[in-house]
Amino acid sequence: MPTERTPPANARKAKIHAAGKPVAAKGSNRIMQLVAVVLVAIVAAVALVVMTRHKPATGGSAVPVGAAGMGEGWVANAGVQLLGTAPTVSVYEDFRCPICAVVEASYGPTIEAAAKAGKIRLVYHFKTVIDINLGGTSSQRAANDALCVAAQGGYSAFARYHDLLFRNQPAKEGDSFPTAELTGWAATAGLTGTKLTAATTCMVTGGYLSYVQSTEDSSAQAGVTGTPHIFVNGTPLNISAYVTSARQADLTAFERTITTGTVSSAQTDTSLPTIKD
């Protein structure tokens, strides 16, 4: 604020001061100030526009059979007769998350076998962490499409589609699943005829997109922001506790945990809250 400067100490300086601040400068300064305000406003508006363009995909608002409502986990093996003591195993995953694919490759078959045998009640919470952190909507789409397959082919078709997604995860983190492959894997997972047509229609219309967004939101609200996470009867598992010194997955111990529901303190991930499913 040049006009507020303290008066110069002597006459010579006063002259310099006056020469440096001619009356005309006030006007041009004012113009610069106005230009600056306009520029700042433009930058702010551009930032807002860029931010509002990064939105989750929208489609139908169907709640899959097996989920109690929006934001609630989806019971994948709802059609399987459960053993009386079957613990609830909750899996939080993102089909585009590389660590999810690693965990799935090691522990997925054990989870799937237990779910099919009714030894566990398997609940999925679909998350879209990669969409959020790296952009795009492919995680959300993949989960939608998996639910489309489940709606037509039940848990066994879902399990196959689920495997296909993780085994064919885009090599580079952040890349999207090609739409043609997402659609094509419905047939690979065993859907045919009208069921295949119905699943494909569901993929195109995005029937479960809002539901997938709702589970992402509710899980984040509950404090589960990352993936993958597995909870047994609401207790968060420390998955690394099942890695042996030979860097192999101890599947016997893992199977015991998920089918008995007994989680030791070393097997508990204390950085996560407990959940209810």
Place this chain on the structure above:
Amino acid sequence: MTTSEELAGPSDAARGRLLDGIGLLARLTLGVVLLWAGLAKVPNPQASVRAVQAYRILPGGLTGPVGHGLPVLEIVVGLLLILGMWTRLTAAVGLLLMVAFLAGISQAWARGLSIDCGCFGGGGLVAASRTRYPLELARDTGLALGGVWLVWRPRTLLALGGP
């Protein structure tokens, strides 16, 4: 500076210049950091919302508006500070932001949450070993002190001033 001026005692003008210079440094530091923090959040607004949620302070309905609004506020305040417009007002807003960040980070630390502050994008839960609360608090305290300086003495070198 002439000898006669020096003989007249410690020059108020020189002292003023020095204080103006300190003000400029405080203004640019706070402004650049705020601008950088705001810009870093723009590409991933959902991550910004998640970072706000990770503090577990605000009710669900407010995390969206704050997650989206905060980056824009940071950009505007940062730019105005860099330009030196309405310095006292913009520094006060910057100071308030820093106080809010300090409170948020402190409560997260006190409650045993393991989160990244999400100050420059990212954020959310991290492993307990990856939290950096002391560093984050020290940085924001320094920036807050810059804000205090500018509220107390908003006159700085190379300021555009307010229209």
